[in-house]
């Protein structure tokens with residue numbers, strides 16, 4: 482292969498995602514470095530304040546990742562051995578692992594085949610006298626319909642801990658993701674809507690839970706009359722101000738980032754309108770979807786992984802949707818409700834298309850053309 486060909490290949494590479502970061506973030510990082518205050522401090526407070534306003538929650542508590550925000554939530558809720566939590570089978574494993582790490586059992590239930598989110602009828606089937614809570618997921622930027630879950634939670638006195646790792650900025654009707662559940666956790670991993678490299682946020686309207694979370698993430702410490710008192714068992718999930726500074730700037734441009742993602746999704750939607758082999762994702766018309774992932778459904782069975790590989794060789798990065806937990810070895814002993822058929826099918830057939838902000842319509846057309854061409858050839 483000549484050097485020219487290598488250069489052409491690299492230039493045409495279409496990435497799954499491109500974090501929207503630049504000079505604004507750099508200048509605020511510089512400010513933090515020059516201040517000499519590099520642990521969690523004023524920038525983290527600013528990030529939390531703006532985030533709470535964005536999602537309409539009373540409290541926002543920053544953490545090192547969505548996983549640690551979820552862990553903190555489970556810990557302040559007191560989940561432990563003998564407890565059961567209901568989780569969707571179609572999600573990233575950590576949604577369930579935070580409770581499992583504390584000795585609780587995960588009860589895996591199926592998801593809706595069109596929104597990919599937890600099916601409330603399946604949640605009902607999973608409730609026992611050991612159930613303490615539901616950990617639903619607003620997957621890929623499509624927010625949950627919280628009303629039926631709230632009804633179930635009220636009936637059975639359960640908490641709702643929402644995993645909204647992918648759904649910063651989403652809305653269901655007028656309700657914002659982050660203000661609908663007892664506790665909601667977000668991710669700022671680079672593949673998410675906004676990023677701090679690694680980072681997470683916990684939101685809640687509950688003063689008591691917020692105070693517990695703030696203490697526990699900071700070694701269990703409370704300041705009383707200017708002195709540090711260690712009130713509870715604690716840990717360290719503080720986010721450095723170096724990263725929080727990135728978050729502050731990301732929040733200033735979040736509307737633009739999401740609108741761009743929605744534009745990209747609208748183009749894919751129109752390109753896939755009459756396509757038989759690749760089905761565009763369905764959207765509940767009551768939601769404002771952030772399209773953290775644009776996951777299309779491959780109609781032919783057994784070819785999705787080959788398609789990802791072959792697209793990759795053409796310089797187009799695609800991905801699976803997410804995981805079906807009951808298929809993973811680590812989940813072999815957890816409780817399953819029903820045959821989890823939707824979760825299995827979505828795990829095997831979903832294809833996440835590139836959503837880089839700098840893609841042109843021609844790039845998107847090329848992505849769809851290549852995918853269809855390959856699918857037809859299998």
Ligand SMILES: Cc1ncc(COP(=O)(O)O)c(C=O)c1O
Nearest residue numbers: 546547548573644646668669670
């Ligand atoms: C649904 C879901 N929850 C939680 C996480 C974990 O987020 P983090 O990487 O911020 O810990 C992910 C990561 O992809 C996810 O997709």
